[in-house]
Amino acid sequence: MISGSLTRSPPGPPSYPAAVTDEPTAEPSAPPGSGRRASALDRPGTAATTEEVRAPQPGTVAHAGSEATTVLRTLPPAAATPDATTGPGGTADGDRVSSGPPPADPGGTADPGATAAPPAAGAGRRRRRWPVVVLSVLLVASLAVGGYLLATARAYAERLDWTEQQARAIGSDLALTRSDLEGARSEIEGLQVQLTTAQERITALADEKAQIGDDREAQRQLLDYQARVSEAAGIVASALDRCVQGQDQLIAYLEDAASYDPADLANYGSEVEALCRSASDANVALQSELDQR
Amino acid sequence: MTRIRTRQVTVLAPVLAAALLTGCGVLPAMPGPTPTGFVPSEVPAPAPTATGNLSPDGFDAAQRMAVRIRNVGCGSVSTGSGFAVDAQTLITNRHVVAESAELQLSTYDGRDLAATTASTAELADLAIVRTTDELPAVPELADADPAPGDTVSVVGYPQGGRLTVTSGKVIGGTTDPLNENLGEVLVTDAEVEPGSSGSAVLDAQGRVVGVVYAKNSVNQSFIVPVSTLRTMLADTGSFVDAPSCAG
Numbered sequence: 252m253i254s255g256s257l258t259r260s261p262p263g264p265p266s267y268p269a270a271v272t273d274e275p276t277a278e279p280s281a282p283p284g285s286g287r288r289a290s291a292l293d294r295p296g297t298a299a300t301t302e303e304v305r306a307p308q309p310g311t312v313a314h315a316g317s318e319a320t321t322v323l324r325t326l327p328p329a330a331a332t333p334d335a336t337t338g339p340g341g342t343a344d345g346d347r348v349s350s351g352p353p354p355a356d357p358g359g360t361a362d363p364g365a366t367a368a369p370p371a372a373g374a375g376r377r378r379r380r381w382p383v384v385v386l387s388v389l390l391v392a393s394l395a396v397g398g399y400l401l402a403t404a405r406a407y408a409e410r411l412d413w414t415e416q417q418a419r420a421i422g423s424d425l426a427l428t429r430s431d432l433e434g435a436r437s438e439i440e441g442l443q444v445q446l447t448t449a450q451e452r453i454t455a456l457a458d459e460k461a462q463i464g465d466d467r468e469a470q471r472q473l474l475d476y477q478a479r480v481s482e483a484a485g486i487v488a489s490a491l492d493r494c495v496q497g498q499d500q501l502i503a504y505l506e507d508a509a510s511y512d513p514a515d516l517a518n519y520g521s522e523v524e525a526l527c528r529s530a531s532d533a534n535v536a537l538q539s540e541l542d543q544r
Numbered sequence: 545m546t547r548i549r550t551r552q553v554t555v556l557a558p559v560l561a562a563a564l565l566t567g568c569g570v571l572p573a574m575p576g577p578t579p580t581g582f583v584p585s586e587v588p589a590p591a592p593t594a595t596g597n598l599s600p601d602g603f604d605a606a607q608r609m610a611v612r613i614r615n616v617g618c619g620s621v622s623t624g625s626g627f628a629v630d631a632q633t634l635i636t637n638r639h640v641v642a643e644s645a646e647l648q649l650s651t652y653d654g655r656d657l658a659a660t661t662a663s664t665a666e667l668a669d670l671a672i673v674r675t676t677d678e679l680p681a682v683p684e685l686a687d688a689d690p691a692p693g694d695t696v697s698v699v700g701y702p703q704g705g706r707l708t709v710t711s712g713k714v715i716g717g718t719t720d721p722l723n724e725n726l727g728e729v730l731v732t733d734a735e736v737e738p739g740s741s742g743s744a745v746l747d748a749q750g751r752v753v754g755v756v757y758a759k760n761s762v763n764q765s766f767i768v769p770v771s772t773l774r775t776m777l778a779d780t781g782s783f784v785d786a787p788s789c790a791g
Binding site for chain 1: 571572573574575578581582583601602603612614616619620621623648650651652653654701704705706707
């Protein structure tokens with residue numbers, strides 16, 4: 252039950268919905284009462300693409316919900332635009348005609364200018380671009396990250412090689428240094444033993460020198476003592492000799508006392524006694540020297 | 545719907561940017577510049593684990609400061625010990641230098657030192673001997689007398705023999721049994737012998753804390769405390785020229 256009438260335009264070249272994708276989304280207003288919708292291509296000389304929609308006449312009956320009542324032309328649904336309002340058999344709203352690609356219409360009744368699709372199609376295309384853009388960005392980012400990781404891995408590999416070479420060189424130096432250290436320690440131990448021996452020897456030599464010095468001083472003092480004792484003994488011996496000689500002479504004088512003056516004999520006896528007393532004193536001194544030892 | 549998508553994009557773009565930035569933060573950084581080497585140019589100086597005999601000839605300071613004194617008297621020769629208190633002054637006992645005609649000094653390594661003058665203290669068994677030659681080492685005098693129980697070392701020439709170091713502990717203080725020292729003297733169990741008179745008594749830090757001057761029959765040694773020594777050294781009039789037996 253189609254209540255509306257359809258005015259067909261003469262057959263013309265097929266129109267493509269894509270032809271309207273570049274059109275502005277603004278929908279030109281139709282003349283009042285004309286009920287005509289025109290696309291942006293509805294220009295003079297392009298009437299073949301126009302499509303007139305008559306308003307329902309009074310007295311006509313239209314079933315609500317009947318798609319055919321208002322759909323003058325059914326456009327194929329826009330791809331990837333799952334919008335219910337623009338789906339196949341878009342619902343009519345008054346005199347508005349839903350957009351969407353026309354269905355297969357062998358009669359060639361497609362009229363892109365009457366679809367009112369440019370705004371929805373442009374938005375759909377923009378909506379389709381975002382995943383591409385996002386995926387492209389992700390791909391570029393992934394490639395960049397991959398490249399960066401590859402460069403980093405190579406740099407670390409080179410650093411690892413260099414570090415390993417350094418470590419081996421340092422290890423060799425360390426082994427050599429440890430060997431030198433052990434040798435130095437052994438040498439130090441030997442030197443410490445030698446130093447201890449040298450110190451003991453120095454101390455012993457210093458002691459020997461000191462003892463020799465002590466002995467030298469003791470010998471020198473002993474020599475001095477012996478010299479003093481010898482001198483004292485000589486004095487004692489000389490005094491005793493003179494004492495003895497004096498006493499012998501005194502004895503000879505006393506045997507012939509009548510021949511000498513008694514006073515002279517007495518004086519001579521006193522002199523002899525002094526000599527013997529000095530000899531006794533020298534002997535005391537000698538004994539005193541001897542007593543010092 | 546376009547507005548909704550725009551909002552989604554507006555929301556997703558910062559989120560995506562943040563995710564990218566966060567991901568970049570997780571990525572490992574490139575290695576830094578290649579170091580010139582792993583061996584540091586400067587290393588901390590190693591601390592010695594032992595002091596050892598840090599002297600020009602390996603002898604420690606206690607040995608280097610000791611001086612052997614030979615008192616050549618008038619008909620006698622005796623020996624004693626002493627130690628340096630400055631470059632040309634040494635300390636010994638008064639009875640070590642008494643009745644001397646000549647004082648002969650020698651160091652730990654056998655070198656002879658020429659003595660110029662000797663001075664003795666009247667209130668303590670202490671004497672000062674000046675030298676023309678420089679003494680090998682000079683110890684530090686302690687600030688205080690040792691306390692009972694402190695470990696001390698005696699460095700000297702017991703019996704006029706080899707340089708010897710003996711150790712002991714301070715027993716305590718007592719009055720001078722010989723009445724030669726004014727004030728209190730210290731008693732230690734460090735072994736000394738005749739010839740040790742004038743030996744330096746050192747504490748654990750090598751500082752002089754006293755001077756040996758006598759011993760008793762139970763092998764306890766008597767020392768003039770460093771406080772008395774400091775007092776005597778501070779009073780220049782406390783020392784007078786030592787009399788000589790040679791006149």
